[in-house]
Amino acid sequence: MAPASLAELRESIRDAIARRCPLRVVSRGSWLDANRPVHADTRLEVGAYAGIVEYEPGDLTLTARAGTTLHEIARATSANGQWLALDPLGDPSRATLGATIATGSYGPLAHHFGTPRDMTLGVEFVSGTGDVVRGGGRVVKNVAGFDLTRLVTGAWGSLGVLTEATVRLRALPSVEATLLIDIGSATAELERARTALRGLPFVPLAVQLVDAAARQALGVAGGRDAFIVRLGGNEEAVRAQREQLRGIGEAHDVDTEIWRRARVAEPAGAAVVRLSRLPSRFAATWQDAERIAERWPGGQLHGDPGRGVVRVVLPVDGNVLDASLRAALEIPFDGTRIYERLPRALWPALAPTAMHGAIDRGVKAAFDPHYLLNPGIFGELQ
Amino acid sequence: MSGVTPSVATESERHPVDAALAARLAAIVGDRRVLFRPGELLAYSSDGLPGYLKQPSIAVFPGTRDEVIAVVRELARAGAPFVPRGAGTGLSGGALADGVVLLGLNRLSRILSIDAENAIAVVEPGVVNVALSRAVSAHGLHYAPDPSSQAACTIGGNVAENAGGPHCLKYGVTLNHVVALTVALPNGEVVTLGNAAGENDGYDLVGAFVGSEGCFGVALDVTVRLARNPQAVRTLLADFHSIDAGARAVSAIIASGLLPAALEMMDAGTIRAVEASIYAAGYPTDAAAVLLVELDGPIAGLDADVATVVRHCRDAGARDVRVARDEAERTKLWQGRKKAFGAMGRISSHLVVQDAVVPRTKLPQMLARVHDIAERYRVTVCNVFHAGDGNLHPNIGYDANDPDESARVHAAMREIMQACVDAGGTITGEHGVGIDKLPYMGAIFSEESLSAMCALREVFDPDRRANPGKVVPMHSCREWQMAPAARTGQH
Numbered sequence: 088m089a090p091a092s093l094a095e096l097r098e099s100i101r102d103a104i105a106r107r108c109p110l111r112v113v114s115r116g117s118w119l120d121a122n123r124p125v126h127a128d129t130r131l132e133v134g135a136y137a138g139i140v141e142y143e144p145g146d147l148t149l150t151a152r153a154g155t156t157l158h159e160i161a162r163a164t165s166a167n168g169q170w171l172a173l174d175p176l177g178d179p180s181r182a183t184l185g186a187t188i189a190t191g192s193y194g195p196l197a198h199h200f201g202t203p204r205d206m207t208l209g210v211e212f213v214s215g216t217g218d219v220v221r222g223g224g225r226v227v228k229n230v231a232g233f234d235l236t237r238l239v240t241g242a243w244g245s246l247g248v249l250t251e252a253t254v255r256l257r258a259l260p261s262v263e264a265t266l267l268i269d270i271g272s273a274t275a276e277l278e279r280a281r282t283a284l285r286g287l288p289f290v291p292l293a294v295q296l297v298d299a300a301a302r303q304a305l306g307v308a309g310g311r312d313a314f315i316v317r318l319g320g321n322e323e324a325v326r327a328q329r330e331q332l333r334g335i336g337e338a339h340d341v342d343t344e345i346w347r348r349a350r351v352a353e354p355a356g357a358a359v360v361r362l363s364r365l366p367s368r369f370a371a372t373w374q375d376a377e378r379i380a381e382r383w384p385g386g387q388l389h390g391d392p393g394r395g396v397v398r399v400v401l402p403v404d405g406n407v408l409d410a411s412l413r414a415a416l417e418i419p420f421d422g423t424r425i426y427e428r429l430p431r432a433l434w435p436a437l438a439p440t441a442m443h444g445a446i447d448r449g450v451k452a453a454f455d456p457h458y459l460l461n462p463g464i465f466g467e468l469q
Numbered sequence: 470m471s472g473v474t475p476s477v478a479t480e481s482e483r484h485p486v487d488a489a490l491a492a493r494l495a496a497i498v499g500d501r502r503v504l505f506r507p508g509e510l511l512a513y514s515s516d517g518l519p520g521y522l523k524q525p526s527i528a529v530f531p532g533t534r535d536e537v538i539a540v541v542r543e544l545a546r547a548g549a550p551f552v553p554r555g556a557g558t559g560l561s562g563g564a565l566a567d568g569v570v571l572l573g574l575n576r577l578s579r580i581l582s583i584d585a586e587n588a589i590a591v592v593e594p595g596v597v598n599v600a601l602s603r604a605v606s607a608h609g610l611h612y613a614p615d616p617s618s619q620a621a622c623t624i625g626g627n628v629a630e631n632a633g634g635p636h637c638l639k640y641g642v643t644l645n646h647v648v649a650l651t652v653a654l655p656n657g658e659v660v661t662l663g664n665a666a667g668e669n670d671g672y673d674l675v676g677a678f679v680g681s682e683g684c685f686g687v688a689l690d691v692t693v694r695l696a697r698n699p700q701a702v703r704t705l706l707a708d709f710h711s712i713d714a715g716a717r718a719v720s721a722i723i724a725s726g727l728l729p730a731a732l733e734m735m736d737a738g739t740i741r742a743v744e745a746s747i748y749a750a751g752y753p754t755d756a757a758a759v760l761l762v763e764l765d766g767p768i769a770g771l772d773a774d775v776a777t778v779v780r781h782c783r784d785a786g787a788r789d790v791r792v793a794r795d796e797a798e799r800t801k802l803w804q805g806r807k808k809a810f811g812a813m814g815r816i817s818s819h820l821v822v823q824d825a826v827v828p829r830t831k832l833p834q835m836l837a838r839v840h841d842i843a844e845r846y847r848v849t850v851c852n853v854f855h856a857g858d859g860n861l862h863p864n865i866g867y868d869a870n871d872p873d874e875s876a877r878v879h880a881a882m883r884e885i886m887q888a889c890v891d892a893g894g895t896i897t898g899e900h901g902v903g904i905d906k907l908p909y910m911g912a913i914f915s916e917e918s919l920s921a922m923c924a925l926r927e928v929f930d931p932d933r934r935a936n937p938g939k940v941v942p943m944h945s946c947r948e949w950q951m952a953p954a955a956r957t958g959q960h
Contacts, residue, residue: 144724147829201641219915226826226859226895227826227859229895230899230901232902232940235918237679241672246672257726258726288768289766324771324773327769361668365587367586423667423670446928453925453927
């Protein structure tokens with residue numbers, strides 16, 4: 088099913104409700120192997136429902152249909168010196184606005200700008216009851232009604248099929264620079280650099296700590312861990328930021344292109360887990376992540392010290408035994424472990440559900456009473 | 470705000486006090502903390518919104534988290550509807566309790582922990598907004614959302630309303646600063662929403678709870694994100710000979726991509742009211758409008774941004790633009806803005822305040838439209854608002870004892886709201902729907918959308934006992950109660 092209009096989309100869903108036919112909601116399909124397996128044979132393809140609906144540059148807001156690609160949005164906004172400051176993993180010419188919001192996906196820019204929940208102003212979706220529902224609006228400030236926008240952001244299409252969203256834009260910085268700072272692999276050295284970064288009088292656009300394997304994949308090979316820092320602002324501001332970074336370690340410029348590369352450098356189908364704790368414990372979280380990566384050939388790490396999150400990427404080919412992958416992933420860890428992608432068979436063992444209580448189950452039942460939208464994606468039927 | 474006379478009869482006669490319930494609540498919190506005599510309840514018969522008086526049946530004031538939980542459970546056992554209340558400064562009537570139990574949370578005013586390293590704090594719901602910023606200032610931190618009532622309003626109330634404030638233009642509203650909450654659901658069950666110590670997976674229930682106006686339960690503690698104090702701050706005052714010129718300056722500054730910490734506008738009526746009050750800030754009294762612009766951040770590059778703002782103001786026709794020379798002048802400029810409503814309350818016996826939002830490019834035409842509407846209805850509208858967000862606060866002072874004037878004021882307000890909605894805006898930017906904006910909900914949301922909101926409410930509160938009758942019109946909720954199969958057959 089690939090409906091081309093809102094009316095058709097709603098009809099498809101109402102038809103599925105009448106037939107009690109579970110649906111796998113698909114946009115351009117680039118994230119289909121992420122999160123828990125969905126128990127549905129019928130695909131509802133919504134990627135064709137695309138296009139910018141309203142863009143008034145002076146408002147710094149943009150409304151687009153869910154199938155609009157991030158590339159298309161970037162093209163329209165950059166012509167006016169603006170951007171949607173979201174850089175989730177994946178090829179921007181395939182990643183859609185709807186999928187990005189539905190999966191709550193973000194990238195290194197979250198360090199400064201936050202995640203989709205912080206920049207989505209309003210949504211339209213077709214719920215599992217077949218209703219066309221709008222939450223929020225098109226203006227930058229809005230508290231009218233209960234917040235359905237936050238509810239469907241990051242809900243992985245399990246409550247409704249996103250059809251349209253309004254997002255807040257930012258001005259592109261007039262000057263940008265990206266610097267790489269080598270640091271030693273000792274925990275004390277990492278902690279010193281992290282503290283120094285935190286003490287800066289400005290918040291960089293992005294800060295990523297990368298290990299040697301991730302550096303290799305990004306084309307900035309080096310034997311040690313390194314911070315990659317993205318600066319932005321007016322000319323004077325960026326000049327001062329460069330000066331201040333010097334206090335942390337030897338910094339050298341790398342091509343800003345590295346951020347685009349980072350979005351597509353990851354091996355396809357890799358098993359991915361994000362470890363997080365409070366930012367003050369970032370060095371310890373990084374060490375825990377290293378313990379996983381060390382036990383896996385080709386394992387690579389990158390993390391955001393400001394958010395306290397480390398992403399562990401373990402390449403998986405057809406010959407990998409689930410049991411050995413599981414053994415690598417199951418280190419003792421007292422923080423939060425969120426899996427992005429796993430071989431199908433490992434989900435029930437490692438992360439059976441993201442439904443934490445009666446409210447989560449109640450929300451699902453209220454918006455998708457027949458359990459037809461991406462059933463299983465939060466582990467709710469297991 | 471002053472001199473409000475009851476416009477709605479108190480309803481305590483219709484809801485006789487349940488003496489047994491009052492006694493059971495007193496057993497939990499002590500006799501002194503339960504009020505049920507009409508005379509005692511008078512102070513709790515309104516919130517910050519003038520023009521409504523609704524008397525609760527009982528007002529109960531627990532002093533500890535355990536007492537709150539025990540009270541909520543007692544109310545659940547009794548099947549008693551209740552209204553959570555912080556400091557009662559809300560401007561939408563959200564904390565009005567019409568013959569039901571009022572649950573006051575202002576005594577839960579302890580800051581439970583401050584983690585300066587991670588810039589988070591855990592607070593009880595009754596902590597006053599500005600008290601939190603004061604408590605963390607020694608660490609070079611502050612709590613960014615700063616409603617004008619911040620000297621009195623509570624974090625719990627801010628969470629309920631998803632409160633904003635001038636500095637939300639750059640720093641975001643309450644939603645962007647709440648990390649996690651512990652909540653007593655209306656049935657008395659205690660749940661944790663969000664993850665204070667790492668990432669969150671599953672549904673964003675923190676996002677759902679913030680701004681739920683007391684309909685989803687009672688926050689027992691709130692983990693908030695703190696903001697680092699900027700290295701430098703520049704506060705500018707620009708004055709204009711016309712409102713239109715000021716509005717064009719706002720649109721130009723926003724369109725330039727600069728992100729001021731705050732961008733506030735006041736018109737002639739507001740300026741004169743402020744200057745005639747004890748909050749006189751030195752605004753030029755012959756100006757048609759002033760803009761208060763604040764830029765903050767690292768020193769490097771800041772003055773280049775100041776120069777850009779000055780240029781946009783002058784290009785739009787500013788007569789004068791001055792930069793506050795020191796902290797004292799800065800404080801004075803802000804004091805005038807933050808106390809503007811209070812200053813206007815001195816002039817009129819009654820005041821209606823709106824909270825509409827329009828796209829920022831529509832500000833000039835919308836302010837002209839507001840002016841036309843006011844003239845047509847022969848009422849005086851004052852504007853003091855968060856121009857950078859497009860968040861208008863047109864307010865009209867009047868005498869509620871004059872039925873003709875009252876009718877004209879309310880007709881003008883309805884027309885202003887409709888004009889904002891027609892311009893692609895919304896009916897409330899930061900005050901909440903409460904009861905005051907209920908009639909407008911149908912203007913921006915379809916029945917299907919309102920039904921979905923009811924459905925979400927019923928997940929948290931199936932008995933609809935928490936803040937009944939607020940936010941979503943009840944007829945929408947009845948729709949939702951039909952069997953799903955019956956509804957899906959409709960178009």
